[in-house]
Amino acid sequence: MLSGELPVYGGAVALSIDDRIAITDLINLHGHLVDRGDFDGLAALFTADVVYDVSALGGGVLTGLRAGREAALALGERNPVAHHVTNIVLHDAGDGVVRALSKGFGVLTNGTTGSVTYDDTVERTAHGWRITHRIVRPRRTPLHE
Numbered sequence: 521m522l523s524g525e526l527p528v529y530g531g532a533v534a535l536s537i538d539d540r541i542a543i544t545d546l547i548n549l550h551g552h553l554v555d556r557g558d559f560d561g562l563a564a565l566f567t568a569d570v571v572y573d574v575s576a577l578g579g580g581v582l583t584g585l586r587a588g589r590e591a592a593l594a595l596g597e598r599n600p601v602a603h604h605v606t607n608i609v610l611h612d613a614g615d616g617v618v619r620a621l622s623k624g625f626g627v628l629t630n631g632t633t634g635s636v637t638y639d640d641t642v643e644r645t646a647h648g649w650r651i652t653h654r655i656v657r658p659r660r661t662p663l664h665e
Contacts, residue, residue, distance in 0.1 A: 535612045543642055543649050544608050547622055551603035559589040566651045573655040600626030616644035635659040
């Protein structure tokens with residue numbers, strides 16, 4: 521599956537219900553942790569060496585939890601006050617790897633919102649499912665011909 525493509529079901533081994541719930545909870549928990557500034561809690565979501573690509577937002581490619589924390593703190597008042605996620609679609613890529621697409625929107629202090637797509641690679645680790653790679657793609661233009 522290419523980056524940003526919707527998964528096609530049928531070819532890959534189906535994920536168990538327990539795995540689907542665990543991965544969905546992982547993705548859903550992100551906004552709760554970030555919005556309250558619980559950067560230490562992000563270790564329950566991401567691997568220590570996570571690659572977090574916010575190039576499309578002007579933030580470059582961040583490697584590791586510390587880099588993500590520093591980038592978030594550097595944004596200061598420009599950080600969204602609320603991160604929300606929805607429309608989670610999972611695809612079992614095999615060998616303990618899952619591709620996850622989800623839609624996110626953030627609310628800024630002035631009430632404006634922005635929409636993104638999260639393109640995640642999630643891997644089964646000794647500590648459970650963890651996001652190893654995330655690409656954040658903003659949606660800035662409406663659909664048109």
